[in-house]
Amino acid sequence: xxxxxxxQNLNKSYGKKQVLRNVxxxxxxxxxxxxxxxNGSGKTTLxxxxxxxLKDYQGHILIDGQPIxxxxxxxxxxxxxxxxxxxxMTTSDALHLFSDMYKDFDLNKALSLMERMDIEKKIKIKExxxxxxxxxxxxxxxxxxxxxxxxxxxIGGVDPAARDFILxxxxxxxxxxxxxxxxxxxxxxxxxxxxxxxxxxxxxxVLHEDSEELRVARxxxxxxxxxxxxxx
Amino acid sequence: MLLYYCINTVRGxxxxxxxxxxxxxxxxxxxxxxxIMNGTLKPGDKIASVREMxxxxxxxxxxxxxxxxxxxxxxxxxxxxxxxxxxxxxxxLIEECRYKLIRENIHQFLMQMKLLGLGxxxxxxxxxxxxxx
Amino acid sequence: xxxxxxxxxxxSMRTFLISYVVFLAMCVIYPFLADKFFFPxxxxxxxxxxxxxxxxxxxxxxxLFVSLFINFHHSMFKKPAYLTLTLPVSSTQLVLSKVxxxxxxxxxxxxxxxxxxxxxxxxxxxxxxxxxISELFDTLKEMLGSVIxxxxxxxxxxxxxILAMMSGLIFMxxxxxxxxxxxxxxxxRKHRLIFGIILYITIDIIVAYIGSDLFTSSAINxxxxxxxxxxxxLSLGSFMIFGTIYIFDHYIxxx
Numbered sequence: 001x002x003x004x005x006x007x008q009n010l011n012k013s014y015g016k017k018q019v020l021r022n023v024x025x026x027x028x029x030x031x032x033x034x035x036x037x038x039n040g041s042g043k044t045t046l047x048x049x050x051x052x053x054l055k056d057y058q059g060h061i062l063i064d065g066q067p068i069x070x071x072x073x074x075x076x077x078x079x080x081x082x083x084x085x086x087x088x089m090t091t092s093d094a095l096h097l098f099s100d101m102y103k104d105f106d107l108n109k110a111l112s113l114m115e116r117m118d119i120e121k122k123i124k125i126k127e128x129x130x131x132x133x134x135x136x137x138x139x140x141x142x143x144x145x146x147x148x149x150x151x152x153x154x155i156g157g158v159d160p161a162a163r164d165f166i167l168x169x170x171x172x173x174x175x176x177x178x179x180x181x182x183x184x185x186x187x188x189x190x191x192x193x194x195x196x197x198x199x200x201x202x203x204x205x206v207l208h209e210d211s212e213e214l215r216v217a218r219x220x221x222x223x224x225x226x227x228x229x230x231x232x
Numbered sequence: 233m234l235l236y237y238c239i240n241t242v243r244g245x246x247x248x249x250x251x252x253x254x255x256x257x258x259x260x261x262x263x264x265x266x267x268i269m270n271g272t273l274k275p276g277d278k279i280a281s282v283r284e285m286x287x288x289x290x291x292x293x294x295x296x297x298x299x300x301x302x303x304x305x306x307x308x309x310x311x312x313x314x315x316x317x318x319x320x321x322x323x324x325l326i327e328e329c330r331y332k333l334i335r336e337n338i339h340q341f342l343m344q345m346k347l348l349g350l351g352x353x354x355x356x357x358x359x360x361x362x363x364x365x
Numbered sequence: 366x367x368x369x370x371x372x373x374x375x376x377s378m379r380t381f382l383i384s385y386v387v388f389l390a391m392c393v394i395y396p397f398l399a400d401k402f403f404f405p406x407x408x409x410x411x412x413x414x415x416x417x418x419x420x421x422x423x424x425x426x427x428x429l430f431v432s433l434f435i436n437f438h439h440s441m442f443k444k445p446a447y448l449t450l451t452l453p454v455s456s457t458q459l460v461l462s463k464v465x466x467x468x469x470x471x472x473x474x475x476x477x478x479x480x481x482x483x484x485x486x487x488x489x490x491x492x493x494x495x496x497x498i499s500e501l502f503d504t505l506k507e508m509l510g511s512v513i514x515x516x517x518x519x520x521x522x523x524x525x526x527i528l529a530m531m532s533g534l535i536f537m538x539x540x541x542x543x544x545x546x547x548x549x550x551x552x553x554r555k556h557r558l559i560f561g562i563i564l565y566i567t568i569d570i571i572v573a574y575i576g577s578d579l580f581t582s583s584a585i586n587x588x589x590x591x592x593x594x595x596x597x598x599l600s601l602g603s604f605m606i607f608g609t610i611y612i613f614d615h616y617i618x619x620x
Contacts, residue, residue: 014551014554015551015554030294031294032292032294048619051447051450051451052450052451053446053447053450053451053617053618053619054617054618054619055613055614055615055616055617055618056550056551056615056616056617056618069455070453070454070455071453073451073452073453073454074453076451078447078451080447082444082447083444084444084445084446084447084448085445085448086376086439086440086445088376088379097372100368100371100372101368101369101452101453101454102453164290167290168287168290171286171287171290171291171292171293172287174283174286174292174293188252191252192250192252192256192290192291192292192295193290193291193292194292195292195294195295212255212256212257212295212298215252215253215254215255215256216254216255219253219254220253221251221252221253222252223252224252224253
């Protein structure tokens with residue numbers, strides 16, 4: 001159990017608009033953490049910063065004890081909310097890319113997941129349906145034995161059966177030494193798998209608690225607490 | 233509470249239905265206790281590993297961990313290091329708990345029937361009628 | 366790094382290869398078309414004055430420019446950026462692999478251009494029965510001979526020309542990458558691609574203007590002047606490549 005992600009005094013603004021204000025978070029391994037908040041709360045910005053897609057911010061971030069860079073990218077497996085493949089790529093191309101570029105990629109696991117999902121090997125990714133594309137991307141991301149998984153809306157536009165399947169994959173890959181950060185709107189469906197939840201509101205952290213303790217304290221589901229907190 | 237929970241659990245389905253308003257681990261504790269008390273899990277039986285149970289119920293392994301810790305604390309299961317977790321052989325404890333639970337449920341039932349204006353004799357009549365269960 | 370370059374090569378291949386194939390196909394077809402519109406039987410001369418031919422060459426040059434812009438912009442700033450920029454490689458490796466592969470494809474392009482022109486003239490000659498197969502081979506041998514002669518006896522010029530070419534390519538690629546990357550920082554929020562293109566054109570104009578001013582002098586040996594000019598472009602190009610890397614490390618914002 002170690003502190004995999006340490007965020008201190010993180011601030012980020014786009015012009016005059018402050019998107020992240022004084023975010024302080026310490027996340028330890030062996031947890032599934034829910035990053036919850038409405039649109040515009042700063043979730044996406046935070047995720048982009050952790051992945052190195054936004055560089056200009058104030059504050060200190062350490063990932064596995066090191067600043068964001070090549071090492072952090074080696075240990076973070078990121079699933080963005082939209083597919084990110086080039087038009088010309090086939091599923092095999094993507095598999096080869098991951099095998100080549102990531103030391104922790106398990107090709108066999110990816111292939112077996114693809115089989116379960118009925119995805120063929122030489123097919124062009126752009127020809128897959130939206131749901132299949134997302135599942136394929138999830139398969140790739142979860143086939144890496146990473147220390148940090150960051151999943152942005154993994155169950156977003158997916159049907160309920162596929163949702164169960166995805167949660168299944170996530171739980172199946174659970175590792176004591178790893179951390180899964182899941183950002184989502186659809187809390188009710190998956191709150192049962194969160195160890196901890198973080199509520200982000202207008203760029204600030206309003207809550208970071210153990211989910212079971214929260215249930216005891218508020219006698220309420222996380223979903224209900226969330227609705228209460230973010231009432232319009 | 234147990235009665236309510238029994239209604240909710242969908243047997244045979246992969247995804248259990250949990251009441252998210254109360255800690256999930258407590259609900260897991262109740263479910264395991266129920267299985268022990270009705271004999272599905274016999275004293276000395278090996279119970280599923282944390283991982284297996286988590287997969288079966290579709291919950292976080294840490295939740296199962298907590299549930300098992302609580303069950304062990306109450307004496308319903310024990311851990312044999314490096315081997316696994318087993319149902320306790322403390323039949324006295326299990327019987328006591330079962331007895332207590334049955335009495336609680338019956339008491340609640342009687343209270344509810346009283347609200348409907350039924351006494352014990354009326355309840356007996358209904359029980360006899362309802363023999364084709 | 367090598368693996369990155371492999372993927373870069375494949376990625377760039379899509380756009381460059383199509384342009385080259387189309388260009389070569391046009392080189393083959395064009396003589397047959399042109400034949401219908403012009404009477405003169407002097408293959409070499411009329412080719413060069415022919416408007417269509419010029420359009421063809423301009424066409425492929427534009428296609429190459431567009432390829433460079435699109436390849437970089439798409440893989441570094443659009444959706445694929447979420448993949449490219451999260452690969453466990455440094456920005457330096459990323460940008461340099463793109464620079465190197467772009468140069469490779471452009472050099473291939475130069476050869477494609479020469480081969481295309483050659484094919485065009487040869488086919489025209491065949492159509493007009495100006496030349497026979499054996500004469501064709503003789504011409505080829507002659508051309509090859511003159512190239513080798515140039516390489517051995519005029520090494521100085523040869524290397525000077527190579528330096529000029531490489532400097533030009535590095536400058537062009539560096540300025541395109543730098544301009545596009547600069548548009549993806551916090552100082553600009555909308556219309557990033559257009560701004561990038563305008564920035565590139567601006568940089569190009571300014572540098573070329575200063576360059577032509579600096580390197581015209583009757584006092585200094587023209588060879589040395591040419592080399593200095595090449596170095597001018599080379600250093601500016603390198604500076605911009607490292608500038609691109611720097612921006613990626615410190616200021617980049619992906620939408």
